[in-house]
Amino acid sequence: MNDILNPDFIRELTENIITWLSINGINILIALLVFVVGRWISRRIVNLMRRGMLRAGVDETLTSFLCNITFYAMLAAVIIAALGQLGLNITSFLAVLGAAGLAVGLALKDSLSNFAAGVMIILLRFFKKGDYVTVAGTSGTVQSIKIFNTFLTTPDNQLVIVPNASILGGTIVNVTANDTRRIDMVVGIGYGDHIPKAKSILEELVASQEGVLADPAPTIAVSELADSSVNFVVRPWCKTSDYWKVRFALTEKIKMAFDEQGVNIPFPQMDVHLFKEEM
Incomplete structure:
Protein backbone atom coordinates (compact mmCIF):
# COMPACT_ATOMS: atom_id res chain seq x y z
CA MET A 1 0.00 0.00 0.00
CA ASN A 2 2.87 2.35 0.84
CA ASP A 3 4.53 1.56 -2.51
CA ILE A 4 1.37 2.57 -4.35
CA LEU A 5 1.15 5.88 -2.47
CA ASN A 6 4.86 6.58 -3.02
CA PRO A 7 5.30 9.89 -4.91
CA ASP A 8 7.95 8.38 -7.17
CA PHE A 9 5.65 5.51 -8.13
CA ILE A 10 2.77 7.90 -8.89
CA ARG A 11 5.04 10.14 -10.94
CA GLU A 12 6.42 7.18 -12.90
CA LEU A 13 2.90 5.84 -13.53
CA THR A 14 1.71 9.25 -14.71
CA GLU A 15 4.66 9.59 -17.07
CA ASN A 16 3.99 6.11 -18.50
CA ILE A 17 0.31 6.95 -19.09
CA ILE A 18 1.22 10.26 -20.77
CA THR A 19 3.81 8.52 -22.95
CA TRP A 20 1.32 5.79 -23.96
CA LEU A 21 -1.35 8.39 -24.76
CA SER A 22 1.08 10.48 -26.81
CA ILE A 23 1.95 7.42 -28.88
CA ASN A 24 -1.55 5.93 -29.22
CA GLY A 25 -3.75 8.97 -28.71
CA ILE A 26 -4.50 9.47 -32.39
CA ASN A 27 -5.38 5.80 -32.81
CA ILE A 28 -7.66 5.98 -29.77
CA LEU A 29 -9.45 9.05 -31.17
CA ILE A 30 -9.82 7.40 -34.58
CA ALA A 31 -11.13 4.18 -32.95
CA LEU A 32 -13.69 6.17 -30.95
CA LEU A 33 -14.67 8.06 -34.10
CA VAL A 34 -15.05 4.78 -36.00
CA PHE A 35 -17.26 3.38 -33.23
CA VAL A 36 -19.47 6.48 -32.85
CA VAL A 37 -19.90 7.10 -36.58
CA GLY A 38 -20.31 3.40 -37.34
CA ARG A 39 -22.97 3.02 -34.64
CA TRP A 40 -24.83 6.09 -35.95
CA ILE A 41 -24.71 4.78 -39.53
CA SER A 42 -25.93 1.36 -38.36
CA ARG A 43 -28.94 2.92 -36.63
CA ARG A 44 -29.75 5.02 -39.69
CA ILE A 45 -29.59 2.00 -41.99
CA VAL A 46 -31.76 -0.09 -39.65
CA ASN A 47 -34.35 2.72 -39.33
CA LEU A 48 -34.56 3.01 -43.11
CA MET A 49 -34.86 -0.77 -43.34
CA ARG A 50 -37.65 -0.78 -40.74
CA ARG A 51 -39.65 1.93 -42.51
CA GLY A 52 -39.25 0.23 -45.86
CA MET A 53 -40.39 -3.16 -44.55
CA LEU A 54 -43.41 -1.71 -42.73
CA ARG A 55 -44.34 0.27 -45.84
CA ALA A 56 -44.15 -2.96 -47.85
CA GLY A 57 -46.59 -4.65 -45.44
CA VAL A 58 -44.09 -6.99 -43.79
CA ASP A 59 -45.28 -8.39 -40.45
CA GLU A 60 -44.34 -6.18 -37.48
CA THR A 61 -42.76 -9.04 -35.51
CA LEU A 62 -40.66 -10.20 -38.47
CA THR A 63 -39.61 -6.60 -39.15
CA SER A 64 -38.48 -6.07 -35.56
CA PHE A 65 -36.55 -9.36 -35.51
CA LEU A 66 -34.70 -8.76 -38.80
CA CYS A 67 -33.88 -5.16 -37.85
CA ASN A 68 -32.45 -6.22 -34.49
CA ILE A 69 -30.32 -8.95 -36.08
CA THR A 70 -29.06 -6.52 -38.73
CA PHE A 71 -28.19 -3.82 -36.20
CA TYR A 72 -26.21 -6.09 -33.89
CA ALA A 73 -24.38 -7.70 -36.81
CA MET A 74 -23.36 -4.25 -38.09
CA LEU A 75 -22.44 -3.13 -34.57
CA ALA A 76 -20.18 -6.18 -34.15
CA ALA A 77 -18.42 -5.26 -37.42
CA VAL A 78 -17.97 -1.67 -36.19
CA ILE A 79 -16.48 -2.84 -32.87
CA ILE A 80 -14.04 -5.15 -34.68
CA ALA A 81 -13.01 -2.28 -36.98
CA ALA A 82 -12.48 0.03 -33.97
CA LEU A 83 -10.38 -2.58 -32.18
CA GLY A 84 -8.31 -3.04 -35.31
CA GLN A 85 -7.65 0.69 -35.40
CA LEU A 86 -6.21 0.40 -31.89
CA GLY A 87 -3.66 -2.05 -33.21
CA LEU A 88 -5.12 -5.14 -31.60
CA ASN A 89 -4.68 -8.51 -33.30
CA ILE A 90 -8.17 -9.06 -34.69
CA THR A 91 -7.45 -12.65 -35.69
CA SER A 92 -6.54 -13.62 -32.15
CA PHE A 93 -9.49 -11.67 -30.83
CA LEU A 94 -11.90 -13.51 -33.13
CA ALA A 95 -10.38 -16.85 -32.14
CA VAL A 96 -10.86 -16.06 -28.45
CA LEU A 97 -14.37 -14.83 -29.15
CA GLY A 98 -15.19 -18.02 -31.04
CA ALA A 99 -13.92 -20.22 -28.22
CA ALA A 100 -15.88 -18.20 -25.69
CA GLY A 101 -18.96 -18.47 -27.89
CA LEU A 102 -18.62 -22.24 -28.07
CA ALA A 103 -18.35 -22.51 -24.28
CA VAL A 104 -21.33 -20.23 -23.77
CA GLY A 105 -23.29 -22.19 -26.39
CA LEU A 106 -22.72 -25.48 -24.59
CA ALA A 107 -23.73 -23.90 -21.28
CA LEU A 108 -26.86 -22.35 -22.77
CA LYS A 109 -27.98 -25.29 -24.90
CA ASP A 110 -31.65 -25.01 -23.89
CA SER A 111 -31.68 -21.26 -24.42
CA LEU A 112 -30.16 -21.70 -27.86
CA SER A 113 -32.85 -24.24 -28.77
CA ASN A 114 -35.45 -21.63 -27.76
CA PHE A 115 -33.58 -19.08 -29.86
CA ALA A 116 -33.54 -21.35 -32.92
CA ALA A 117 -37.25 -22.12 -32.44
CA GLY A 118 -38.00 -18.39 -32.14
CA VAL A 119 -36.22 -17.73 -35.43
CA MET A 120 -38.25 -20.49 -37.13
CA ILE A 121 -41.56 -19.25 -35.68
CA ILE A 122 -40.91 -15.68 -36.81
CA LEU A 123 -39.63 -16.57 -40.28
CA LEU A 124 -42.25 -19.24 -41.06
CA ARG A 125 -45.05 -17.09 -39.54
CA PHE A 126 -47.13 -19.84 -37.95
CA PHE A 127 -48.97 -17.04 -36.13
CA LYS A 128 -48.63 -13.32 -35.54
CA LYS A 129 -49.42 -10.75 -32.89
CA GLY A 130 -53.17 -10.66 -32.18
CA ASP A 131 -53.89 -14.26 -33.22
CA TYR A 132 -55.68 -16.58 -30.78
CA VAL A 133 -53.69 -19.80 -30.62
CA THR A 134 -53.30 -23.01 -28.66
CA VAL A 135 -49.62 -23.90 -28.17
CA ALA A 136 -47.87 -26.18 -25.69
CA GLY A 137 -51.23 -26.91 -24.03
CA THR A 138 -52.01 -23.21 -23.46
CA SER A 139 -54.59 -21.04 -25.25
CA GLY A 140 -54.43 -17.27 -25.51
CA THR A 141 -53.99 -14.20 -27.68
CA VAL A 142 -50.45 -13.61 -28.93
CA GLN A 143 -49.07 -10.40 -27.42
CA SER A 144 -45.50 -10.66 -28.67
CA ILE A 145 -43.04 -13.16 -30.11
CA LYS A 146 -39.56 -12.76 -28.64
CA ILE A 147 -36.36 -14.59 -29.47
CA PHE A 148 -36.65 -17.01 -26.54
CA ASN A 149 -40.32 -16.89 -25.50
CA THR A 150 -43.80 -16.13 -26.79
CA PHE A 151 -46.14 -14.07 -24.62
CA LEU A 152 -49.85 -14.99 -24.54
CA THR A 153 -52.79 -13.36 -22.78
CA THR A 154 -55.53 -15.79 -21.72
CA PRO A 155 -59.24 -14.87 -21.99
CA ASP A 156 -59.28 -14.13 -18.23
CA ASN A 157 -56.32 -11.73 -18.71
CA GLN A 158 -53.48 -13.86 -17.39
CA LEU A 159 -50.05 -13.47 -18.98
CA VAL A 160 -48.51 -16.81 -20.01
CA ILE A 161 -44.88 -17.01 -21.17
CA VAL A 162 -44.25 -20.08 -23.33
CA PRO A 163 -40.72 -21.20 -24.35
CA ASN A 164 -40.40 -21.20 -28.13
CA ALA A 165 -38.90 -24.71 -28.22
CA SER A 166 -42.06 -26.07 -26.56
CA ILE A 167 -44.18 -24.38 -29.22
CA LEU A 168 -42.22 -25.67 -32.19
CA GLY A 169 -42.01 -29.17 -30.73
CA GLY A 170 -45.78 -29.54 -30.38
CA THR A 171 -49.01 -28.96 -32.25
CA ILE A 172 -49.89 -25.35 -33.11
CA VAL A 173 -53.58 -24.47 -33.43
CA ASN A 174 -54.21 -21.00 -34.86
CA VAL A 175 -57.89 -20.35 -34.18
CA THR A 176 -58.01 -16.96 -35.94
CA ALA A 177 -55.89 -17.82 -38.98
CA ASN A 178 -58.95 -18.02 -41.29
CA ASP A 179 -61.64 -15.41 -41.79
Missing part, protein backbone atom coordinates in the same frame (compact mmCIF):
# COMPACT_ATOMS: atom_id res chain seq x y z
CA THR A 180 -64.55 -17.82 -41.18
CA ARG A 181 -65.19 -20.56 -38.65
CA ARG A 182 -67.81 -23.28 -38.18
CA ILE A 183 -69.78 -23.54 -34.95
CA ASP A 184 -70.25 -27.14 -33.86
CA MET A 185 -73.26 -27.64 -31.56
CA VAL A 186 -75.09 -30.78 -30.43
CA VAL A 187 -78.75 -30.37 -29.45
CA GLY A 188 -80.73 -33.28 -28.00
CA ILE A 189 -84.50 -33.81 -27.99
CA GLY A 190 -86.59 -36.48 -26.31
CA TYR A 191 -87.47 -39.76 -28.03
CA GLY A 192 -91.13 -38.82 -27.77
CA ASP A 193 -90.68 -35.46 -29.55
CA HIS A 194 -91.40 -34.83 -33.23
CA ILE A 195 -88.13 -34.75 -35.19
CA PRO A 196 -89.38 -32.65 -38.19
CA LYS A 197 -90.79 -30.05 -35.78
CA ALA A 198 -87.51 -29.74 -33.86
CA LYS A 199 -85.53 -29.58 -37.08
CA SER A 200 -87.79 -26.84 -38.45
CA ILE A 201 -87.30 -24.78 -35.27
CA LEU A 202 -83.52 -25.14 -35.49
CA GLU A 203 -83.48 -24.16 -39.18
CA GLU A 204 -85.57 -21.02 -38.50
CA LEU A 205 -83.37 -19.98 -35.58
CA VAL A 206 -80.14 -20.46 -37.53
CA ALA A 207 -81.48 -18.65 -40.61
CA SER A 208 -82.62 -15.64 -38.56
CA GLN A 209 -79.53 -15.40 -36.35
CA GLU A 210 -77.45 -12.30 -37.05
CA GLY A 211 -73.88 -13.19 -37.99
CA VAL A 212 -74.62 -16.61 -39.50
CA LEU A 213 -73.30 -16.86 -43.07
CA ALA A 214 -75.45 -18.14 -45.93
CA ASP A 215 -72.37 -19.57 -47.67
CA PRO A 216 -71.23 -22.13 -46.66
CA ALA A 217 -74.73 -23.29 -45.87
CA PRO A 218 -75.49 -24.44 -42.29
CA THR A 219 -75.82 -28.14 -41.56
CA ILE A 220 -78.69 -29.33 -39.36
CA ALA A 221 -79.21 -33.08 -39.18
CA VAL A 222 -79.93 -35.99 -36.84
CA SER A 223 -76.53 -37.38 -35.88
CA GLU A 224 -77.11 -39.90 -33.12
CA LEU A 225 -79.68 -41.97 -31.27
CA ALA A 226 -78.11 -41.54 -27.85
CA ASP A 227 -78.96 -43.20 -24.54
CA SER A 228 -81.35 -40.46 -23.43
CA SER A 229 -81.92 -38.26 -26.46
CA VAL A 230 -82.08 -37.93 -30.22
CA ASN A 231 -79.14 -35.66 -31.06
CA PHE A 232 -79.00 -33.04 -33.79
CA VAL A 233 -75.78 -31.50 -35.07
CA VAL A 234 -76.18 -27.76 -35.66
CA ARG A 235 -73.26 -26.39 -37.69
CA PRO A 236 -73.62 -22.81 -38.94
CA TRP A 237 -70.71 -20.76 -40.28
CA CYS A 238 -69.78 -17.25 -39.17
CA LYS A 239 -66.91 -14.79 -39.23
CA THR A 240 -64.16 -15.81 -36.83
CA SER A 241 -64.55 -12.57 -34.89
CA ASP A 242 -68.29 -13.32 -34.34
CA TYR A 243 -67.82 -16.93 -33.18
CA TRP A 244 -68.64 -16.62 -29.47
CA LYS A 245 -71.33 -14.00 -29.95
CA VAL A 246 -73.22 -16.21 -32.42
CA ARG A 247 -72.70 -19.39 -30.40
CA PHE A 248 -73.94 -17.89 -27.14
CA ALA A 249 -76.97 -16.28 -28.84
CA LEU A 250 -77.98 -19.50 -30.60
CA THR A 251 -77.65 -21.59 -27.45
CA GLU A 252 -79.98 -19.26 -25.56
CA LYS A 253 -82.51 -18.99 -28.38
CA ILE A 254 -82.68 -22.77 -28.92
CA LYS A 255 -83.50 -23.38 -25.26
CA MET A 256 -86.17 -20.66 -25.20
CA ALA A 257 -87.73 -21.77 -28.51
CA PHE A 258 -87.89 -25.42 -27.45
CA ASP A 259 -89.55 -24.43 -24.17
CA GLU A 260 -92.15 -22.33 -26.03
CA GLN A 261 -92.84 -25.03 -28.65
CA GLY A 262 -93.02 -27.90 -26.15
CA VAL A 263 -89.88 -29.69 -27.34
CA ASN A 264 -88.04 -31.44 -24.53
CA ILE A 265 -84.31 -31.31 -23.94
CA PRO A 266 -83.99 -34.46 -21.83
CA PHE A 267 -81.76 -35.01 -18.86
CA PRO A 268 -79.55 -38.10 -18.85
CA GLN A 269 -81.67 -40.92 -17.50
CA MET A 270 -81.69 -44.66 -17.01
CA ASP A 271 -84.70 -47.00 -16.85
CA VAL A 272 -84.38 -49.53 -14.04
CA HIS A 273 -86.71 -52.55 -14.08
CA LEU A 274 -87.29 -54.45 -10.82
CA PHE A 275 -88.37 -58.06 -10.87
CA LYS A 276 -89.79 -59.67 -7.78
CA GLU A 277 -88.47 -63.17 -7.37
CA GLU A 278 -90.82 -65.64 -5.79
CA MET A 279 -89.25 -67.45 -2.84
Whole structure:
Protein backbone atom coordinates (compact mmCIF):
# COMPACT_ATOMS: atom_id res chain seq x y z
CA MET A 1 0.00 0.00 0.00
CA ASN A 2 2.87 2.35 0.84
CA ASP A 3 4.53 1.56 -2.51
CA ILE A 4 1.37 2.57 -4.35
CA LEU A 5 1.15 5.88 -2.47
CA ASN A 6 4.86 6.58 -3.02
CA PRO A 7 5.30 9.89 -4.91
CA ASP A 8 7.95 8.38 -7.17
CA PHE A 9 5.65 5.51 -8.13
CA ILE A 10 2.77 7.90 -8.89
CA ARG A 11 5.04 10.14 -10.94
CA GLU A 12 6.42 7.18 -12.90
CA LEU A 13 2.90 5.84 -13.53
CA THR A 14 1.71 9.25 -14.71
CA GLU A 15 4.66 9.59 -17.07
CA ASN A 16 3.99 6.11 -18.50
CA ILE A 17 0.31 6.95 -19.09
CA ILE A 18 1.22 10.26 -20.77
CA THR A 19 3.81 8.52 -22.95
CA TRP A 20 1.32 5.79 -23.96
CA LEU A 21 -1.35 8.39 -24.76
CA SER A 22 1.08 10.48 -26.81
CA ILE A 23 1.95 7.42 -28.88
CA ASN A 24 -1.55 5.93 -29.22
CA GLY A 25 -3.75 8.97 -28.71
CA ILE A 26 -4.50 9.47 -32.39
CA ASN A 27 -5.38 5.80 -32.81
CA ILE A 28 -7.66 5.98 -29.77
CA LEU A 29 -9.45 9.05 -31.17
CA ILE A 30 -9.82 7.40 -34.58
CA ALA A 31 -11.13 4.18 -32.95
CA LEU A 32 -13.69 6.17 -30.95
CA LEU A 33 -14.67 8.06 -34.10
CA VAL A 34 -15.05 4.78 -36.00
CA PHE A 35 -17.26 3.38 -33.23
CA VAL A 36 -19.47 6.48 -32.85
CA VAL A 37 -19.90 7.10 -36.58
CA GLY A 38 -20.31 3.40 -37.34
CA ARG A 39 -22.97 3.02 -34.64
CA TRP A 40 -24.83 6.09 -35.95
CA ILE A 41 -24.71 4.78 -39.53
CA SER A 42 -25.93 1.36 -38.36
CA ARG A 43 -28.94 2.92 -36.63
CA ARG A 44 -29.75 5.02 -39.69
CA ILE A 45 -29.59 2.00 -41.99
CA VAL A 46 -31.76 -0.09 -39.65
CA ASN A 47 -34.35 2.72 -39.33
CA LEU A 48 -34.56 3.01 -43.11
CA MET A 49 -34.86 -0.77 -43.34
CA ARG A 50 -37.65 -0.78 -40.74
CA ARG A 51 -39.65 1.93 -42.51
CA GLY A 52 -39.25 0.23 -45.86
CA MET A 53 -40.39 -3.16 -44.55
CA LEU A 54 -43.41 -1.71 -42.73
CA ARG A 55 -44.34 0.27 -45.84
CA ALA A 56 -44.15 -2.96 -47.85
CA GLY A 57 -46.59 -4.65 -45.44
CA VAL A 58 -44.09 -6.99 -43.79
CA ASP A 59 -45.28 -8.39 -40.45
CA GLU A 60 -44.34 -6.18 -37.48
CA THR A 61 -42.76 -9.04 -35.51
CA LEU A 62 -40.66 -10.20 -38.47
CA THR A 63 -39.61 -6.60 -39.15
CA SER A 64 -38.48 -6.07 -35.56
CA PHE A 65 -36.55 -9.36 -35.51
CA LEU A 66 -34.70 -8.76 -38.80
CA CYS A 67 -33.88 -5.16 -37.85
CA ASN A 68 -32.45 -6.22 -34.49
CA ILE A 69 -30.32 -8.95 -36.08
CA THR A 70 -29.06 -6.52 -38.73
CA PHE A 71 -28.19 -3.82 -36.20
CA TYR A 72 -26.21 -6.09 -33.89
CA ALA A 73 -24.38 -7.70 -36.81
CA MET A 74 -23.36 -4.25 -38.09
CA LEU A 75 -22.44 -3.13 -34.57
CA ALA A 76 -20.18 -6.18 -34.15
CA ALA A 77 -18.42 -5.26 -37.42
CA VAL A 78 -17.97 -1.67 -36.19
CA ILE A 79 -16.48 -2.84 -32.87
CA ILE A 80 -14.04 -5.15 -34.68
CA ALA A 81 -13.01 -2.28 -36.98
CA ALA A 82 -12.48 0.03 -33.97
CA LEU A 83 -10.38 -2.58 -32.18
CA GLY A 84 -8.31 -3.04 -35.31
CA GLN A 85 -7.65 0.69 -35.40
CA LEU A 86 -6.21 0.40 -31.89
CA GLY A 87 -3.66 -2.05 -33.21
CA LEU A 88 -5.12 -5.14 -31.60
CA ASN A 89 -4.68 -8.51 -33.30
CA ILE A 90 -8.17 -9.06 -34.69
CA THR A 91 -7.45 -12.65 -35.69
CA SER A 92 -6.54 -13.62 -32.15
CA PHE A 93 -9.49 -11.67 -30.83
CA LEU A 94 -11.90 -13.51 -33.13
CA ALA A 95 -10.38 -16.85 -32.14
CA VAL A 96 -10.86 -16.06 -28.45
CA LEU A 97 -14.37 -14.83 -29.15
CA GLY A 98 -15.19 -18.02 -31.04
CA ALA A 99 -13.92 -20.22 -28.22
CA ALA A 100 -15.88 -18.20 -25.69
CA GLY A 101 -18.96 -18.47 -27.89
CA LEU A 102 -18.62 -22.24 -28.07
CA ALA A 103 -18.35 -22.51 -24.28
CA VAL A 104 -21.33 -20.23 -23.77
CA GLY A 105 -23.29 -22.19 -26.39
CA LEU A 106 -22.72 -25.48 -24.59
CA ALA A 107 -23.73 -23.90 -21.28
CA LEU A 108 -26.86 -22.35 -22.77
CA LYS A 109 -27.98 -25.29 -24.90
CA ASP A 110 -31.65 -25.01 -23.89
CA SER A 111 -31.68 -21.26 -24.42
CA LEU A 112 -30.16 -21.70 -27.86
CA SER A 113 -32.85 -24.24 -28.77
CA ASN A 114 -35.45 -21.63 -27.76
CA PHE A 115 -33.58 -19.08 -29.86
CA ALA A 116 -33.54 -21.35 -32.92
CA ALA A 117 -37.25 -22.12 -32.44
CA GLY A 118 -38.00 -18.39 -32.14
CA VAL A 119 -36.22 -17.73 -35.43
CA MET A 120 -38.25 -20.49 -37.13
CA ILE A 121 -41.56 -19.25 -35.68
CA ILE A 122 -40.91 -15.68 -36.81
CA LEU A 123 -39.63 -16.57 -40.28
CA LEU A 124 -42.25 -19.24 -41.06
CA ARG A 125 -45.05 -17.09 -39.54
CA PHE A 126 -47.13 -19.84 -37.95
CA PHE A 127 -48.97 -17.04 -36.13
CA LYS A 128 -48.63 -13.32 -35.54
CA LYS A 129 -49.42 -10.75 -32.89
CA GLY A 130 -53.17 -10.66 -32.18
CA ASP A 131 -53.89 -14.26 -33.22
CA TYR A 132 -55.68 -16.58 -30.78
CA VAL A 133 -53.69 -19.80 -30.62
CA THR A 134 -53.30 -23.01 -28.66
CA VAL A 135 -49.62 -23.90 -28.17
CA ALA A 136 -47.87 -26.18 -25.69
CA GLY A 137 -51.23 -26.91 -24.03
CA THR A 138 -52.01 -23.21 -23.46
CA SER A 139 -54.59 -21.04 -25.25
CA GLY A 140 -54.43 -17.27 -25.51
CA THR A 141 -53.99 -14.20 -27.68
CA VAL A 142 -50.45 -13.61 -28.93
CA GLN A 143 -49.07 -10.40 -27.42
CA SER A 144 -45.50 -10.66 -28.67
CA ILE A 145 -43.04 -13.16 -30.11
CA LYS A 146 -39.56 -12.76 -28.64
CA ILE A 147 -36.36 -14.59 -29.47
CA PHE A 148 -36.65 -17.01 -26.54
CA ASN A 149 -40.32 -16.89 -25.50
CA THR A 150 -43.80 -16.13 -26.79
CA PHE A 151 -46.14 -14.07 -24.62
CA LEU A 152 -49.85 -14.99 -24.54
CA THR A 153 -52.79 -13.36 -22.78
CA THR A 154 -55.53 -15.79 -21.72
CA PRO A 155 -59.24 -14.87 -21.99
CA ASP A 156 -59.28 -14.13 -18.23
CA ASN A 157 -56.32 -11.73 -18.71
CA GLN A 158 -53.48 -13.86 -17.39
CA LEU A 159 -50.05 -13.47 -18.98
CA VAL A 160 -48.51 -16.81 -20.01
CA ILE A 161 -44.88 -17.01 -21.17
CA VAL A 162 -44.25 -20.08 -23.33
CA PRO A 163 -40.72 -21.20 -24.35
CA ASN A 164 -40.40 -21.20 -28.13
CA ALA A 165 -38.90 -24.71 -28.22
CA SER A 166 -42.06 -26.07 -26.56
CA ILE A 167 -44.18 -24.38 -29.22
CA LEU A 168 -42.22 -25.67 -32.19
CA GLY A 169 -42.01 -29.17 -30.73
CA GLY A 170 -45.78 -29.54 -30.38
CA THR A 171 -49.01 -28.96 -32.25
CA ILE A 172 -49.89 -25.35 -33.11
CA VAL A 173 -53.58 -24.47 -33.43
CA ASN A 174 -54.21 -21.00 -34.86
CA VAL A 175 -57.89 -20.35 -34.18
CA THR A 176 -58.01 -16.96 -35.94
CA ALA A 177 -55.89 -17.82 -38.98
CA ASN A 178 -58.95 -18.02 -41.29
CA ASP A 179 -61.64 -15.41 -41.79
CA THR A 180 -64.55 -17.82 -41.18
CA ARG A 181 -65.19 -20.56 -38.65
CA ARG A 182 -67.81 -23.28 -38.18
CA ILE A 183 -69.78 -23.54 -34.95
CA ASP A 184 -70.25 -27.14 -33.86
CA MET A 185 -73.26 -27.64 -31.56
CA VAL A 186 -75.09 -30.78 -30.43
CA VAL A 187 -78.75 -30.37 -29.45
CA GLY A 188 -80.73 -33.28 -28.00
CA ILE A 189 -84.50 -33.81 -27.99
CA GLY A 190 -86.59 -36.48 -26.31
CA TYR A 191 -87.47 -39.76 -28.03
CA GLY A 192 -91.13 -38.82 -27.77
CA ASP A 193 -90.68 -35.46 -29.55
CA HIS A 194 -91.40 -34.83 -33.23
CA ILE A 195 -88.13 -34.75 -35.19
CA PRO A 196 -89.38 -32.65 -38.19
CA LYS A 197 -90.79 -30.05 -35.78
CA ALA A 198 -87.51 -29.74 -33.86
CA LYS A 199 -85.53 -29.58 -37.08
CA SER A 200 -87.79 -26.84 -38.45
CA ILE A 201 -87.30 -24.78 -35.27
CA LEU A 202 -83.52 -25.14 -35.49
CA GLU A 203 -83.48 -24.16 -39.18
CA GLU A 204 -85.57 -21.02 -38.50
CA LEU A 205 -83.37 -19.98 -35.58
CA VAL A 206 -80.14 -20.46 -37.53
CA ALA A 207 -81.48 -18.65 -40.61
CA SER A 208 -82.62 -15.64 -38.56
CA GLN A 209 -79.53 -15.40 -36.35
CA GLU A 210 -77.45 -12.30 -37.05
CA GLY A 211 -73.88 -13.19 -37.99
CA VAL A 212 -74.62 -16.61 -39.50
CA LEU A 213 -73.30 -16.86 -43.07
CA ALA A 214 -75.45 -18.14 -45.93
CA ASP A 215 -72.37 -19.57 -47.67
CA PRO A 216 -71.23 -22.13 -46.66
CA ALA A 217 -74.73 -23.29 -45.87
CA PRO A 218 -75.49 -24.44 -42.29
CA THR A 219 -75.82 -28.14 -41.56
CA ILE A 220 -78.69 -29.33 -39.36
CA ALA A 221 -79.21 -33.08 -39.18
CA VAL A 222 -79.93 -35.99 -36.84
CA SER A 223 -76.53 -37.38 -35.88
CA GLU A 224 -77.11 -39.90 -33.12
CA LEU A 225 -79.68 -41.97 -31.27
CA ALA A 226 -78.11 -41.54 -27.85
CA ASP A 227 -78.96 -43.20 -24.54
CA SER A 228 -81.35 -40.46 -23.43
CA SER A 229 -81.92 -38.26 -26.46
CA VAL A 230 -82.08 -37.93 -30.22
CA ASN A 231 -79.14 -35.66 -31.06
CA PHE A 232 -79.00 -33.04 -33.79
CA VAL A 233 -75.78 -31.50 -35.07
CA VAL A 234 -76.18 -27.76 -35.66
CA ARG A 235 -73.26 -26.39 -37.69
CA PRO A 236 -73.62 -22.81 -38.94
CA TRP A 237 -70.71 -20.76 -40.28
CA CYS A 238 -69.78 -17.25 -39.17
CA LYS A 239 -66.91 -14.79 -39.23
CA THR A 240 -64.16 -15.81 -36.83
CA SER A 241 -64.55 -12.57 -34.89
CA ASP A 242 -68.29 -13.32 -34.34
CA TYR A 243 -67.82 -16.93 -33.18
CA TRP A 244 -68.64 -16.62 -29.47
CA LYS A 245 -71.33 -14.00 -29.95
CA VAL A 246 -73.22 -16.21 -32.42
CA ARG A 247 -72.70 -19.39 -30.40
CA PHE A 248 -73.94 -17.89 -27.14
CA ALA A 249 -76.97 -16.28 -28.84
CA LEU A 250 -77.98 -19.50 -30.60
CA THR A 251 -77.65 -21.59 -27.45
CA GLU A 252 -79.98 -19.26 -25.56
CA LYS A 253 -82.51 -18.99 -28.38
CA ILE A 254 -82.68 -22.77 -28.92
CA LYS A 255 -83.50 -23.38 -25.26
CA MET A 256 -86.17 -20.66 -25.20
CA ALA A 257 -87.73 -21.77 -28.51
CA PHE A 258 -87.89 -25.42 -27.45
CA ASP A 259 -89.55 -24.43 -24.17
CA GLU A 260 -92.15 -22.33 -26.03
CA GLN A 261 -92.84 -25.03 -28.65
CA GLY A 262 -93.02 -27.90 -26.15
CA VAL A 263 -89.88 -29.69 -27.34
CA ASN A 264 -88.04 -31.44 -24.53
CA ILE A 265 -84.31 -31.31 -23.94
CA PRO A 266 -83.99 -34.46 -21.83
CA PHE A 267 -81.76 -35.01 -18.86
CA PRO A 268 -79.55 -38.10 -18.85
CA GLN A 269 -81.67 -40.92 -17.50
CA MET A 270 -81.69 -44.66 -17.01
CA ASP A 271 -84.70 -47.00 -16.85
CA VAL A 272 -84.38 -49.53 -14.04
CA HIS A 273 -86.71 -52.55 -14.08
CA LEU A 274 -87.29 -54.45 -10.82
CA PHE A 275 -88.37 -58.06 -10.87
CA LYS A 276 -89.79 -59.67 -7.78
CA GLU A 277 -88.47 -63.17 -7.37
CA GLU A 278 -90.82 -65.64 -5.79
CA MET A 279 -89.25 -67.45 -2.84
